[in-house]
Amino acid sequence: MTFSALIRVNLRRHWVRTGIGVAGIAFGCAAMLTILSIVLGAIGMFERILDTDSQVLVFERDVSDLFFSSVPGAAAVEIRTLPGVAAANPVLFGIVSAPDHPIITTFGVEHDNPRLTGATWIAGSAAAFGPADGAVLGERAAAFLKVTLGDSIPLGHSSFRVAGIVRTANGFEDGGVFLPLAAAQEFFHREGLSSIIAVKLTDTAGATTFKAEVARRFPKLIALENREFAQGYSQFRILKLTGWAVGICAFLLGGLGVANTMLMSVFTRIREIAVLRVCGFSKPQVARIIVTEALAMAVAGCALGLALGFGVLLAIQQVPQLHGYVQAVVSPLVLAGIVGTALLTALAGALYPALYATRIEPAEALRYE
Amino acid sequence: MNDRSALSSRGGTAPRSALSVPAVEVTGVWKAFDSGRISVLEGADVTVAPGEMVALWGPSGSGKSTLLHLVGGLDRADRGEIRVLGQPLASEADRVRLRRRHLGFVFQLHNLIPDLTVAENCAVPALAAGRPAAETRARIDELTEAVGIAHRRGHRVQDLSGGERQRVAICRALMNKPDVILADEPTGSLDEETANKVFELIRDLVRREGAALLVATHERRFAEACDRILRVAKGRVLPL
Numbered sequence: 001m002t003f004s005a006l007i008r009v010n011l012r013r014h015w016v017r018t019g020i021g022v023a024g025i026a027f028g029c030a031a032m033l034t035i036l037s038i039v040l041g042a043i044g045m046f047e048r049i050l051d052t053d054s055q056v057l058v059f060e061r062d063v064s065d066l067f068f069s070s071v072p073g074a075a076a077v078e079i080r081t082l083p084g085v086a087a088a089n090p091v092l093f094g095i096v097s098a099p100d101h102p103i104i105t106t107f108g109v110e111h112d113n114p115r116l117t118g119a120t121w122i123a124g125s126a127a128a129f130g131p132a133d134g135a136v137l138g139e140r141a142a143a144f145l146k147v148t149l150g151d152s153i154p155l156g157h158s159s160f161r162v163a164g165i166v167r168t169a170n171g172f173e174d175g176g177v178f179l180p181l182a183a184a185q186e187f188f189h190r191e192g193l194s195s196i197i198a199v200k201l202t203d204t205a206g207a208t209t210f211k212a213e214v215a216r217r218f219p220k221l222i223a224l225e226n227r228e229f230a231q232g233y234s235q236f237r238i239l240k241l242t243g244w245a246v247g248i249c250a251f252l253l254g255g256l257g258v259a260n261t262m263l264m265s266v267f268t269r270i271r272e273i274a275v276l277r278v279c280g281f282s283k284p285q286v287a288r289i290i291v292t293e294a295l296a297m298a299v300a301g302c303a304l305g306l307a308l309g310f311g312v313l314l315a316i317q318q319v320p321q322l323h324g325y326v327q328a329v330v331s332p333l334v335l336a337g338i339v340g341t342a343l344l345t346a347l348a349g350a351l352y353p354a355l356y357a358t359r360i361e362p363a364e365a366l367r368y369e
Numbered sequence: 370m371n372d373r374s375a376l377s378s379r380g381g382t383a384p385r386s387a388l389s390v391p392a393v394e395v396t397g398v399w400k401a402f403d404s405g406r407i408s409v410l411e412g413a414d415v416t417v418a419p420g421e422m423v424a425l426w427g428p429s430g431s432g433k434s435t436l437l438h439l440v441g442g443l444d445r446a447d448r449g450e451i452r453v454l455g456q457p458l459a460s461e462a463d464r465v466r467l468r469r470r471h472l473g474f475v476f477q478l479h480n481l482i483p484d485l486t487v488a489e490n491c492a493v494p495a496l497a498a499g500r501p502a503a504e505t506r507a508r509i510d511e512l513t514e515a516v517g518i519a520h521r522r523g524h525r526v527q528d529l530s531g532g533e534r535q536r537v538a539i540c541r542a543l544m545n546k547p548d549v550i551l552a553d554e555p556t557g558s559l560d561e562e563t564a565n566k567v568f569e570l571i572r573d574l575v576r577r578e579g580a581a582l583l584v585a586t587h588e589r590r591f592a593e594a595c596d597r598i599l600r601v602a603k604g605r606v607l608p609l
Contacts (some may be wrong), residue, residue: 001485001492001505011482239388275480278443279541280469280497363444366476367434 001250008294010265017261021294021302025259025342029305032247032338033330034312039243043236043330044173049107051226053114054198055209058214061222064234067093070193075218078281079197084206084214089113090194096155096177098145104155105176108184108194116178118168123149124164132183134163138174158187199223247338251345254301258349262294266353273357274365283358290348290354298346302339376515389454392549392581393417393440395606398449400435405447409435411604412449415583419548422575422582424592426609433585436601437551440583441472454548469498473542473580474570477554479534481526487513487537488522492546505544512540515577516570532563543578550575552584556591568594590601 011018047241050295054320058079077266079088092108107117111130122139129136135153137145142165147153155177168174185191207225219277230236266273271287314329371541383591395415401408409432417423425433439451442464451458454471458464468474472496488509493507513519516536526534529598535555542550555571556564568591575582584595592598598609 001491001495002502003496005489006485006496008491009482009489013484129523205473271480272482275482276493276497278441278468278474278480279494280465281544282465282469282497285497361444363438366438366480 003135007289007296010293011296012349017264018169018297021258021261022298022304024254025298025301026305026308026344028251029302029338029342030252030309030312031250033306033309035246036243037313037330041143043239044329047230048170049172054200055204056199056223056225057207057229058197058199058223062221066195069195071197071221075193075221076197079199083203084203085199086201086202089198091196091198092181092190093195094188095185098153101144103174104141106184107176107178108181108182109178113175119166119168122165122167128163130180132180133161135160136164136166136178137162138176138205139165140175141177160238170181212360237308246340250340255349258297258346259352260293262353263351264289266290266357270365274362277362283316286357287354288355291350292314292344294350295343298342302342388420390451390452391416392419393583396450398446398451400446408604413606415599415606417581419581420579422595424595424598425585425601426592426598428587429564431601432604433601434553437553437585439550439583441474443596450468455545464559470545471548473547473550475538475542475552475555477557478536481534481537483527484525486523486525487518490537491540491544493539498545506535512543515536516540516572532567539574543574546578547580549581554585
């Protein structure tokens with residue numbers, strides 16, 4: 001007989017209780033995988049919106065959210081004249097509501113913005129984009145708003161004519177509405193302003209010089225390369241932290257399940273543990289049995305939870321309404337984090353039961369036969 | 370021979386009865402429970418020679434089990450000294466090492482682990498001691514043959530009769546070839562016929578293995594089958 005056989009028997013003996021412990025870990029794993037994958041996928045999509053045909057972003061210094069950034073229109077004009085700049089495209093981000101759809105992302109862009117010129121036009125054409133009342137919809141937005149070319153759509157207190165429908169690879173853009181920049185500025189009462197300027201350089205080696213030049217000319221603005229922005233943007237960090245925090249909370253519940261399972265297991269095996277001690281098991285050997293049982297539950301829970309999580313992600317991505325909007329990104333780091341958290345949770349949950357088991361006095365446990 | 374050399378000689382080819390130190394030496398041991406309100410042992414003295422079979426005879430509640438627990442390092446005496454194979458039971462590590470290598474226990478109730486098979490239950494002490502699997506298997510075969518339950522090796526213990534379970538418990542106690550067997554009313558839960566057979570088995574196997582036996586019993590006939598009887602009463606242990 002081996003230690004593993006002893007552990008297997010213990011786990012199998014009260015399989016319902018073991019199953020509950022495994023389920024706790026599994027749900028924690030599944031929740032963490034689903035939440036983090038969706039959050040990281042969303043961040044990835046937002047990053048791709050920003051770096052469409054650009055390498056540097058210019059926005060207002062010290063703002064916590066790009067939606068609150070105000071970049072004067074004159075800055076875009078001046079930036080276009082700087083050496084090494086191939087293009088400078090202002091974008092004004094906003095949120096509007098339509099009947100039954102309280103949140104729709106809007107992008108105020110100029111008619112030659114590469115987001116539109118590079119998109120696949122399903123209806124209409126880039127040439128038709130420009131008049132103040134014309135809006136171009138992403139394919140998914142057109143689907144959920146149930147409109148076609150030429151229809152009128154109510155957005156906020158205004159109404160826009162559908163001037164085109166485009167297909168993009170990005171879920172946010174595909175579910176959003178493109179408005180002419182001037183119309184968007186008027187709609188959001190931000191005349192003459194944009195949220196960012198997406199800058200394309202003729203040579204990326206000139207990025208440092210360009211950033212220094214922006215800092216010199218526009219003290220209230222900051223220029224960051226896309227990579228720098230992605231790493232430092234507080235909203236991304238908050239989202240990631242929230243994802244991990246929610247996942248860890250799910251795991252805490254799982255850990256309580258493991259602790260409860262193991263404690264019950266120890267309570268019902270007091271005499272058995274005393275017999276093990278009588279047979280020569282040391283306190284660390286007894287603790288090892290309890291901890292290994294918990295880790296075995298964690299491994300099983302992890303496998304089950306990851307399978308469940310992947311299944312949920314797959315199912316979400318199959319939902320037509322969410323197509324392209326939820327783009328799960330499962331990174332090795334996230335997987336390692338989930339497995340590590342599961343094992344740590346199980347270990348933490350097993351500590352007190354293991355300690356309790358080592359404190360069982362064999363004579364006391366065996367005194368009353 | 371010092372304490373350590375007495376211990377290190379076990380497992381060799383020399384008969385264990387040749388050891389110069391007593392197998393068990395209990396000197397002036399006191400033990401009370403319930404914060405001293407219930408005094409069980411009051412200066413108990415017991416010496417068991419290597420290979421000797423000694424019965425602790427007395428009524429229920431006289432302190433026989435308590436004495437066995439103290440000798441087995443399962444509990445600690447309030448006063449006095451206990452040595453097993455010349456070694457005091459000072460630290461937890463000492464007690465674990467003794468239980469693992471030099472002591473075997475048989476209880477009134479078999480105290481087997483449910484859901485494990487006969488062979489697996491027998492193997493528990495070997496697992497604690499980290500004995501090689503092949504050696505363990507051979508020893509299980511030897512012991513289960515000796516007690517007549519070889520055909521039940523693969524059966525779960527809950528499928529066995531009371532007598533069979535106690536035979537498994539005997540095999541488990543002898544698994545690591547201990548120097549001392551501590552048996553606490555080993556026939557107490559069995560019918561008369563089975564009790565006789567089980568006691569004979571214990572006596573014969575212990576004799577064959579060359580181990581010392583300290584057995585607690587309230588049945589005179591089993592006590593008389595041992596080399597010596599010690600009467601346990603009023604906290605004292607006296608020769609009969």
